[in-house]
Amino acid sequence: MAVLLLITKNNTKSNNPTVTPELEIIPDREIILEIIPNATYGELMKQANTTPEVANAIFEAAQEIYDLSKIRVGRELKLIYDKDTDQSKRLIYQIDTEEELYVILQGDGSWQAERKEIKYEVRIKTSEGIIESSLYETGLEQNLDEVIIIKLADVFQWTIDFAMNIRKGDYFKFIYEERYLDGEYIMPGKIFAAKFINDGREYAAYRFEDAEDSYGYYDAEGNSMQKIFLKAPVSYKYISSGFTTGMRYIQAFNVSTKHRAIDYAAPYGTPIKAVGDGTVVRASWFGGYGNFISIRHNSTYTTNYAHLSRYAVSYGQKVVQGQTIGYVGSTGFSTGPHVHYEMVKHGTKINPQTEDFPNTDAIKETDQEKFNEIVEKYKNKL
Numbered sequence: 001m002a003v004l005l006l007i008t009k010n011n012t013k014s015n016n017p018t019v020t021p022e023l024e025i026i027p028d029r030e031i032i033l034e035i036i037p038n039a040t041y042g043e044l045m046k047q048a049n050t051t052p053e054v055a056n057a058i059f060e061a062a063q064e065i066y067d068l069s070k071i072r073v074g075r076e077l078k079l080i081y082d083k084d085t086d087q088s089k090r091l092i093y094q095i096d097t098e099e100e101l102y103v104i105l106q107g108d109g110s111w112q113a114e115r116k117e118i119k120y121e122v123r124i125k126t127s128e129g130i131i132e133s134s135l136y137e138t139g140l141e142q143n144l145d146e147v148i149i150i151k152l153a154d155v156f157q158w159t160i161d162f163a164m165n166i167r168k169g170d171y172f173k174f175i176y177e178e179r180y181l182d183g184e185y186i187m188p189g190k191i192f193a194a195k196f197i198n199d200g201r202e203y204a205a206y207r208f209e210d211a212e213d214s215y216g217y218y219d220a221e222g223n224s225m226q227k228i229f230l231k232a233p234v235s236y237k238y239i240s241s242g243f244t245t246g247m248r249y250i251q252a253f254n255v256s257t258k259h260r261a262i263d264y265a266a267p268y269g270t271p272i273k274a275v276g277d278g279t280v281v282r283a284s285w286f287g288g289y290g291n292f293i294s295i296r297h298n299s300t301y302t303t304n305y306a307h308l309s310r311y312a313v314s315y316g317q318k319v320v321q322g323q324t325i326g327y328v329g330s331t332g333f334s335t336g337p338h339v340h341y342e343m344v345k346h347g348t349k350i351n352p353q354t355e356d357f358p359n360t361d362a363i364k365e366t367d368q369e370k371f372n373e374i375v376e377k378y379k380n381k382l
């Protein structure tokens with residue numbers, strides 16, 4: 001059964017003697033249908049006493065923008081009824097964090113669909129913290145939304161290995177958006193600028209959106225923060241949980257112990273990402289390595305990923321940076337779920353932590369002036 005919530009806003013002032021009913025503005029009635037597991041569009045509309053004809057007409061009109069058979073659990077369908085006729089005249093559904101679907105009754109009785117940008121109230125915030133054990137824990141102590149902590153880690157995902165290289169006393173400060181609707185906090189938005197001091201080295205990143213609406217983060221000189229390889233093959237959000245519970249099983253690159261790899265402990269099934277673009281040159285069992293993937297990136301570099309529980313790619317496939325190639329497991333010679341990650345340069349296993357990789361494209365010359373203004377705007381606030 002779906003939950004039906006009936007909101008009638010026009011009776012809220014009934015105990016106020018100074019308002020005469022004649023002068024009261026009666027707003028349109030709205031019904032909010034919460035989408036619970038297994039609820040279908042048709043059932044929800046039926047519960048709202050919508051006729052099958054109207055429900056169908058709305059469904060058909062919406063089709064070119066959104067397939068209402070794919071409504072998501074946890075969201076809601078909002079139906080607005082005309083205050084004079086009490087006929088449904090509008091259906092609203094939140095497509096994603098940026099847009100809503102509106103299906104609106106037209107004068108001729110037909111329905112028309114359109115997408116509308118959600119107009120959040122944006123507040124600019126600055127947060128900072130000194131890391132005691134992990135970025136995640138420090139972030140939560142500062143009452144930061146988990147989502148913004150991960151976004152902050154993403155800005156530096158080519159620069160800092162948050163699982164391996166965070167030091168006590170590391171420091172971060174960043175300027176970002178918080179989005180509100182009707183005064184209620186909804187979620188964080190963009191990060192405009194961020195500073196991170198890791199092991200005594202300071203990094204600063206500034207967001208820049210070009211004319212084509214694509215964005216990236218750049219240092220103060222306009223060099224891209226993005227590099228040809230990610231620092232780690234597992235997203236910060238998965239490794240951090242192991243970190244905070246103290247169940248971390250991690251082995252670093254160590255020439256003397258002959259462990260020429262980095263082990264990232266993460267729960268079974270955690271997605272493993274390709275650290276760079278390339279071609280899968282192996283995706284099969286490999287002795288003590290268990291399920292094993294090898295990606296050739298260029299004539300210089302290859303990366304290997306071992307002990308997987310499952311593959312998400314196959315031999316010969318082209319992959320892009322950040323693409324899920326498999327899932328964490330403990331196959332082969334392994335004592336617990338982790339990914340054993342190797343980087344090979346001209347046939348020799350090297351330490352990816354200490355290797356310097358080239359940046360991707362810098363700010364275009366035509367954008368340089370605009371970018372400098374952004375740096376000027378935020379530099380002193382960091």
Ligand SMILES: [Zn+2]
Nearest residue numbers: 261262263340
């Ligand atoms: Zn290992």
